[in-house]
Amino acid sequence: SKKPRRERAQRERSVVENLTVGLNVIDRDDKHINETVNINFEDVIAEPDAAQGIEAIWRGVFLIFTGVRFWAYRLLALFLAIPIAFVWAIVFTLITFVYIWVATPFLKVFDILLNIIRRVWTGLVMTVCEPFALAFASVFSGIRIKHQSKPDSEV
Amino acid sequence: SKKPRRERAQRERSVVENLTVGLNVIDRDDKHINETVNINFEDVIAEPDAAQGIEAIWRGVFLIFTGVRFWAYRLLALFLAIPIAFVWAIVFTLITFVYIWVATPFLKVFDILLNIIRRVWTGLVMTVCEPFALAFASVFSGIRIKHQSKPDSEV
Amino acid sequence: SKKPRRERAQRERSVVENLTVGLNVIDRDDKHINETVNINFEDVIAEPDAAQGIEAIWRGVFLIFTGVRFWAYRLLALFLAIPIAFVWAIVFTLITFVYIWVATPFLKVFDILLNIIRRVWTGLVMTVCEPFALAFASVFSGIRIKHQSKPDSEV
Amino acid sequence: SKKPRRERAQRERSVVENLTVGLNVIDRDDKHINETVNINFEDVIAEPDAAQGIEAIWRGVFLIFTGVRFWAYRLLALFLAIPIAFVWAIVFTLITFVYIWVATPFLKVFDILLNIIRRVWTGLVMTVCEPFALAFASVFSGIRIKHQSKPDSEV
Amino acid sequence: SKKPRRERAQRERSVVENLTVGLNVIDRDDKHINETVNINFEDVIAEPDAAQGIEAIWRGVFLIFTGVRFWAYRLLALFLAIPIAFVWAIVFTLITFVYIWVATPFLKVFDILLNIIRRVWTGLVMTVCEPFALAFASVFSGIRIKHQSKPDSEV
Numbered sequence: 091s092k093k094p095r096r097e098r099a100q101r102e103r104s105v106v107e108n109l110t111v112g113l114n115v116i117d118r119d120d121k122h123i124n125e126t127v128n129i130n131f132e133d134v135i136a137e138p139d140a141a142q143g144i145e146a147i148w149r150g151v152f153l154i155f156t157g158v159r160f161w162a163y164r165l166l167a168l169f170l171a172i173p174i175a176f177v178w179a180i181v182f183t184l185i186t187f188v189y190i191w192v193a194t195p196f197l198k199v200f201d202i203l204l205n206i207i208r209r210v211w212t213g214l215v216m217t218v219c220e221p222f223a224l225a226f227a228s229v230f231s232g233i234r235i236k237h238q239s240k241p242d243s244e245v
Numbered sequence: 246s247k248k249p250r251r252e253r254a255q256r257e258r259s260v261v262e263n264l265t266v267g268l269n270v271i272d273r274d275d276k277h278i279n280e281t282v283n284i285n286f287e288d289v290i291a292e293p294d295a296a297q298g299i300e301a302i303w304r305g306v307f308l309i310f311t312g313v314r315f316w317a318y319r320l321l322a323l324f325l326a327i328p329i330a331f332v333w334a335i336v337f338t339l340i341t342f343v344y345i346w347v348a349t350p351f352l353k354v355f356d357i358l359l360n361i362i363r364r365v366w367t368g369l370v371m372t373v374c375e376p377f378a379l380a381f382a383s384v385f386s387g388i389r390i391k392h393q394s395k396p397d398s399e400v
Numbered sequence: 401s402k403k404p405r406r407e408r409a410q411r412e413r414s415v416v417e418n419l420t421v422g423l424n425v426i427d428r429d430d431k432h433i434n435e436t437v438n439i440n441f442e443d444v445i446a447e448p449d450a451a452q453g454i455e456a457i458w459r460g461v462f463l464i465f466t467g468v469r470f471w472a473y474r475l476l477a478l479f480l481a482i483p484i485a486f487v488w489a490i491v492f493t494l495i496t497f498v499y500i501w502v503a504t505p506f507l508k509v510f511d512i513l514l515n516i517i518r519r520v521w522t523g524l525v526m527t528v529c530e531p532f533a534l535a536f537a538s539v540f541s542g543i544r545i546k547h548q549s550k551p552d553s554e555v
Numbered sequence: 556s557k558k559p560r561r562e563r564a565q566r567e568r569s570v571v572e573n574l575t576v577g578l579n580v581i582d583r584d585d586k587h588i589n590e591t592v593n594i595n596f597e598d599v600i601a602e603p604d605a606a607q608g609i610e611a612i613w614r615g616v617f618l619i620f621t622g623v624r625f626w627a628y629r630l631l632a633l634f635l636a637i638p639i640a641f642v643w644a645i646v647f648t649l650i651t652f653v654y655i656w657v658a659t660p661f662l663k664v665f666d667i668l669l670n671i672i673r674r675v676w677t678g679l680v681m682t683v684c685e686p687f688a689l690a691f692a693s694v695f696s697g698i699r700i701k702h703q704s705k706p707d708s709e710v
Numbered sequence: 711s712k713k714p715r716r717e718r719a720q721r722e723r724s725v726v727e728n729l730t731v732g733l734n735v736i737d738r739d740d741k742h743i744n745e746t747v748n749i750n751f752e753d754v755i756a757e758p759d760a761a762q763g764i765e766a767i768w769r770g771v772f773l774i775f776t777g778v779r780f781w782a783y784r785l786l787a788l789f790l791a792i793p794i795a796f797v798w799a800i801v802f803t804l805i806t807f808v809y810i811w812v813a814t815p816f817l818k819v820f821d822i823l824l825n826i827i828r829r830v831w832t833g834l835v836m837t838v839c840e841p842f843a844l845a846f847a848s849v850f851s852g853i854r855i856k857h858q859s860k861p862d863s864e865v
Contacts, residue, residue, distance in 0.1 A: 103301075110304045118303060119291035123659055126825045127651040128293030134643060134815045136584035138593030141624070141806045143632030146568075148583060149575045151640040158644035159296070159651075166652045167298030174656045175306040178289060179313035182660075185667055186282040186314075186451045187321045191329045193671050194279055195337075195444045200678060202340055205436045206348050208682045213355060215686035217363045220693050221370035227697035228375050232382035234701045236389045258456075265459045273458060274446035281670045283448030289660045296651045314451070322453030330461040333444060334468035341437045341469075342476045349434055350488045357495055361503050368510060372518045376525035383530050387537035390544075588814055592806040599798060601739035603748030606779070608787030611723070613738060614730045616795040623799035624806075631807045639811045647815075650822055658826050665833060673837045680841035688848035695853045702857070 131155050286310050441465050596620050751775050 114120060119128070131152055137143065269275060274283070286307055292298060424430060429438070441462055447453060579585060584593070596617055602608065734740060739748070751772055757763060 119293045124291045124293045127654045128295045136589045138584045138589045140593045151636045155640045155644045162648040171306045175310045178660045179310045183314050183317040189282045195333045204678045212686040213359045219690035221367040223691045223693035225374035226378045228378035230698040233385045274448045279446045279448045283450045318451050326461045330465045334465045338472040344437045346484045368514045376522040380529035381533045383533035388540045592809045601744045603739045603744045605748045616791045620795040620799045624803050627803040643815045669833045677841040684845035688846045699856045
């Protein structure tokens with residue numbers, strides 16, 4: 091029963107690849123939304139010229155850091171990526187649904203009601219406050235600018 | 246009785262399509278009012294170059310996220326879209342009716358009354374306050390600007 | 401007696417049409433005073449590209465929303481529009497009458513009285529306060545703006 | 556059993572060198588992130604012309620300083636570099652994982668919620684505060700500037 | 711046994727000289743980090759023309775000052791320079807090690823965490839404060855400037 095199983099696995103894989111045919115598996119951060127954590131070995135650990143350890147240790151450090159990161163991330167992603175993606179898919183679907191069918195129409199109703207309140211409130215405030223502003227606008231009514239161009243000194 | 250039923254279903258569908266002949270079913274957000282939730286996979290989840298998991302898992306994550314979103318939204322919309330649309334239709338009709346037949350005429354009456362109050366109030370405030378403003382307007386009456394154009398150095 | 405009744409109805413209708421011959425029945429909001437509630441289906445409900453339900457449901461939603469709005473508003477207007485119009489007609493007539501025959505002449509009297517008070521009050525305030533303003537006007541008498549036009553380097 | 560051991564060691568070393576073939580072992584601070592501690596003998600200890608000790612002591616001081624630094628750093632790095640690199644690899648992996656799979660999607664959700672709150676809050680604030688701003692805008696509505704150019708004194 | 715000892719001393723000296731072959735023993739303050747204490751006799755003691763003592767005394771003062779400085783510094787450096795250089799070498803090594811292997815990676819982690827907090831905090835502050843700024847922007851919406859040029863007095 092090994093052969094049919096392998097065949098099935100192969101078929102499944104080919105189905106997955108067909109469904110994700112447009113997915114960019116090389117550059118997985120097209121829009122650079124996680125550029126902040128795009129951190130390599132040389133961004134974290136560096137020995138300046140004045141303090142360099144043994145070359146073998148440096149090679150070992152590089153191997154340990156990159157290797158551990160590589161495999162630790164792979165393991166975490168292997169077990170957690172799918173369920174987390176599932177949860178976020180549900181969360182975003184609910185938010186999208188509520189936003190489309192509840193929030194947007196409600197904000198439209200809110201705008202209309204606010205428009206009525208705004209007109210009444212603007213009318214009251216303008217009536218009470220504008221006369222003061224108009225009265226004190228006269229402060230700027232008497233600006234007289236006298237231009238005194240000095241005669242050309244060359245004449 | 247299967248055939249007539251199918252025929253009836255087909256006829257009903259063709260009626261719906263005739264009634265919605267101008268509806269854009271491809272671009273359903275013509276005015277971009279829900280652009281905020283126009284969120285795809287690459288807007289939410291991204292692995293920068295320094296942290297990339299196994300390719301198969303990445304493909305799986307993509308499938309799970311997009312698949313779950315697709316079907317979860319479809320299911321929600323299938324059962325809730327029609328009743329929610331019905332409710333909003335009633336709400337917007339009532340608001341529209343009240344706005345047209347009550348709010349707008351009332352705001353017109355309000356404007357007229359406010360106009361009378363405004364004239365009386367403006368008259369009183371202007372009478373009391375404007376003289377002060379006029380008196381202090383003289384502060385700006387003596388601005389003398391002296392133009393001192395430096396002679397052209399090329400002459 | 402069926403024929404005379406139909407004739408009478410036709411005559412009545414033709415009378416109504418003659419009396420409203422200049423009325424724009426197509427564009428009923430010439431001055432856009434109710435633009436706020438000029439809300440169509442695409443202003444309220446929209447599915448962005450990332451979240452689109454089944455096409456049939458979308459067509460159904462459109463039909464339900466526009467259909468319910470259309471008929472609900474028609475029904476409301478059928479029974480309420482005429483009495484509401486009657487009430488507003490009475491209200492606006494009363495306000496207009498009072499405005500023309502009481503408010504405007506009173507405001508004219510008020511303006512004249514205010515004018516006398518204003519001249520006395522302005523005279524007093526100007527006499528007391530303007531000298532201070534004139535004295536402090538010298539603060540701005542020393543503004544010297546030097547225009548330095550750079551010579552054209554191309555000549 | 557000495558020979559096979561040496562061979563194995565050699566093989567291991569060649570494996571490490573193959574795995575780190577792109578690693579720059581000469582310039583270990585490509586991005587100058589630790590330039591601050593790139594401190595040599597002449598940056599710390601210097602005798603100006605007016606105060607110079609015996610030449611042999613100066614040579615000795617140089618040897619002691621550079622030698623102690625060289626070997627002390629090598630020893631520290633020999634025992635601590637690998638475990639520290641391991642710890643940081645784990646830490647950065649966890650941070651990267653949480654950032655990619657939890658923080659970024661959460662911030663996206665936060666943006667959407669904030670967008671709704673922003674629209675409601677903007678509407679309220681604008682409705683309450685804008686009328687005051689509009690009313691007091693009239694203060695600047697009466698600016699009248701009178702230009703008085705003195706007659707040319709050359710005429 | 712005197713000869714071998716001298717030979718050994720000579721050999722040691724030649725070893726030291728080989729190890730410090732690149733050391734500049736003439737200009738020991740290449741980077742001028744201790745220019746502040748590069749003080750000679752003429753920087754400290756000087757008799758202006760109007761106050762000059764006996765020439766012999768002046769010569770004696772010069773000899774005493776420079777001689778005492780020279781030998782006192784040499785003695786101090788002979789006994790203390792080497793141990794002090796040792797201590798500083800240890801101190802700088804520890805600081806360098808901690809900086810490279812603890813401080814720099816920690817600062818990187820700090821940057822990432824700060825990035826998340828920054829986005830949340832920016833969102834909150836913008837949401838709360840921006841509407842006020844928008845509302846009060848209307849204060850400047852009513853600037854109306856009326857130019858009144860007086861008729862030419864020459865006509």
